[in-house]
Amino acid sequence: MDFPYSVDFSTFAGSFFPLIKPLTTMDYNFPEIEKKWQQFWVDHKTYKTEIDPSRPKYYVLDMFPYPSGAGLHVGHPLGYIASDIYSRYKRLNGYNVLHPMGFDAYGLPAEQYAIQTGTHPAVTTEKNIARYREQMDQIGFSYDWDRQVRTCDPSYYHWTQWTFIQLFNHWYNRTTQKAEPVETLIKRFSEAGNKDVNAAVTPEWHKETARKDPSFTASPDGVFTAREWNGFSERTRREILMNYRLAYQSDAVVNWCGELGTVLANDEVANGFSVRGGHPVERKLMRQWFLRITAYAQRLLDGLEKVDFSESLKEMQRNWIGRSEGAEILFPIKDTSLTLNIFTTRPDTIFGATFMVLAPEHELVGRITSPDCKDAVETYLHEALNRSERERMAEVKKITGEFTGAYCLNPFNGTPIPIWVADYVLAGYGTGAIMAVPAHDSRDYDFARHFSLPIVEVVSGGDISRESYDAKEGVLVNSDFLNGLDVKEAIKAAIRRIDEAGIGKGTVNYRLRDAIFSRQRYWGEPFPVYYKEGIVYTLDEKELPLCLPEIDAYLPTETGEPPLARAKNWKTLEGYPLETNTMPGFAGSSGYYLRYMDPHNNHEYFSSEAVNYWQDVDLYIGGDEHATGHLIYSRFWNKFLYDTGLSVKDEPYKKLINQGKIQGRSSIVYRVKGTNTFVSKGLKEQYETLPMHVDVNMVSNDILDTEAFRKWRPDLAGAEFILEEGRYHCDYALEKMSKSLYNVVNPDQLIEKYGADTFRLYEMFLGPLEQSKPWDTNGIEGVFRFIRKFWRLFHDAENHFRVSDELPTTAELRSLHRTIKKVREDIERLSFNTAVSAFMICVNELSELKCNKRAILTDLVVLISPYAPHIAEELWSLLGHDSSINGATYPSFNPEYLKETTFGYPVSFNGKTRFKLELPLKMTPAEVETAALNADESQKWLEGKKPRKVIVVPGKIINIVR
């Protein structure tokens, strides 16, 4: 999966890092300790995971990364560290934890790089993966690397292709709300035609099929009988079936990106530009592969009720699916036998419809336009249809349209209504036509005002002389049989009458579109598809995987075919041409969590034993930028596999956490204009200055290392500084982390200086996991101090390991058990920052108590091991254990040690705390009240008055009301 950060290629080798100095005290020798234990874990396969029915399973998943050339910066590992802590915690609590990692290895950047340099994308990808792996290994993650998957490996995409074939061979039965094999559909067609088949099907499919296949003769609404079906040719049958398949081909208006040379899915386009690269995107009619994800729209929506995702993410998915309830209504067109079908969510406002609007693409436009309006309409259509999507978006406020000269009739009372054509109505939503109710829709209102069309109020409550009244509340007026009803009742009543009168029906519309599944690119999964006399067939499952062929250049052919058309012998064994499109990036990431369950299986996607044991993902951590892409596709993919009986859970991810983005924190210096002199932040007002970004690695606590600055660039060698109190204070700005702003901090340098354990703790200490925050290296010193202080609990002044076997004191036990309780609670609610501070408090207390008791420290080491695994292993071993701490048991807290006999009650007067009063906890509220009123201090605050009321909350507070 791709990360949203735009960091350029930035191998830091040879860069200048003045802050990395050798540590003068090496009492806690982290470089050696961390290296040693990382090697130990590899040698002993400490994190290897197998199915073990004797233990409960727990599946912790990270969104696998797209390995970009820039490597990891400090933002990437945030979620990985959190999931690692949680995995380790679960293991120590007796769970068999599946915690895998892999790489989303197909994608555009490696291919763009190939086009520029000729380097094979596989080579770039391999190199980048090696770099990611090296960086991840330094952090000390507990992944079972034996289960690694890469989407570009034939052994992996074998099953991506296999799933595609299954999708191709299934249709969606709306009656059972399930995918079923195409064979059942063929059987029904041959026995009873398609009349009673309630399937998710391409709208208006029969028109396209009839156009392409003149021998196809269905009725105007696409119905055929069994007899007709049995008489169809093979070609016709397959053309028809195509419109029912869950993976299907269709001619459709798609997002075409000329720069990238490929079509893009809706979630890969934002505001008319490609998300990746920011290239312009146009609408273009092309034959493409699609996934019929719309069949699952309702289930994708309903499933959100069952999963533990953040409300904002669920809301994003709900908006993306965009369910709206309403009605389709048929309006007869005056003086013709035609009807106009419109979709509205407000059938109650039908008596306020003063004009109708068709999208410029609507098929009726050409048929109903009256002769005297023809020229004007054609001119308008010419303009509107040639406006690009981007122009349309840029000029949303521009109101355009044209009267067709035709009228339709209100189906209830026969009132003639003029029909207009305007591009504010979209061809792709609903029926591409609306009834315009200017009084109660702001867009219709603006249009009516612009063209001086009548505005009729039908819902009271607003002031339609000023603006439209869009709210769904109020009482209906001027509306025949709806008069006097409130809006919600009126909607129901209108739909009932529409159904009864046979002039339409109540319907549900979704904004969700089927996913465009083909790309005209090289670096992706080949489709297991070939063409025999122009008819589409899938390969036999035995022929998988269909490997990506080698080609001579990563560009389209001279004739504009996709790059795979360059491959030699891109044909089946029988000589039929293979599909030249490849699958999109989300193909490989849609079902990867299932493959981790059984990654080396050569016979099937995953065994039923594996899926029955591992079931689903218990905790999934990743960025919320995947809300409308991967997370929807993946849920769809799983639901399909669930329908076919492969996946055992309807929803793949039980709980999802979105870690916050880490923003950059740039350092800025001020140059006095026209000089080589730089003025400290506090004095800059006295000069005319220009700000300049400097490498954040030369700045510590906003103080510039002026020596390093002079060496940074030759032109700065002679730089002069105007200091404040002998120091140069930098300014800062919160921006995107980017090489050009010199604010990229990568984990390698921090780990080199402070060690992986400090790095892990600091990333967690930064703040709540889900919150976006700027990266600020200031403060890591505090965590580093803490970890050394922790080390010193076990060591004497000469750094000799020394623990005592004496029995711990009450104070020591209380400190430990308070920490156990707090840290357990914090991990359970993924509040890692507060757990780190609990460790700090405990170590501060134990240092104060000069505690080096084995009984205390042993538990503390296990407690901290998920956060700082290297130092924990080392101390665990020093404590005399000869196996990994990974096999230890997480300590439980004993409430006995936390029992207090007295409590320091805050005594407040009228809600303001004035003093504290130590009282036994077993006192009754009445006794507490008496004690509080009798306290010397109380006399002063009572000012001789009698208290009106005294509130005592035992163990919490005393409040005296004067």
Place this chain on the structure above:
RNA sequence: GCCCUGGUGGUGGAAUUGGUAGACACGCAGGACUUAAAAUCCUGUGACCAUUGCGGUCGUGCGGGUUCAAGUCCCGCCCGGGGUACCA
């Protein structure tokens, strides 16, 4: 526009169900140790007033409200971040 979030010291943040606002850490100031530096340790650190001592007032974006008690709940605003849009 609509939807979702968030707003607490100089800074990152804590306060889990309404019950001692500012835990923990950074930074800063002062001190100890040291020839010096690093490291370590100690003290102070929300603002304002008072300061010889006691102390007092204000304070969680703004304005109201509920409550014995509000960062937390309710109403109305303001600002930041994210998503989304001629979706009828």
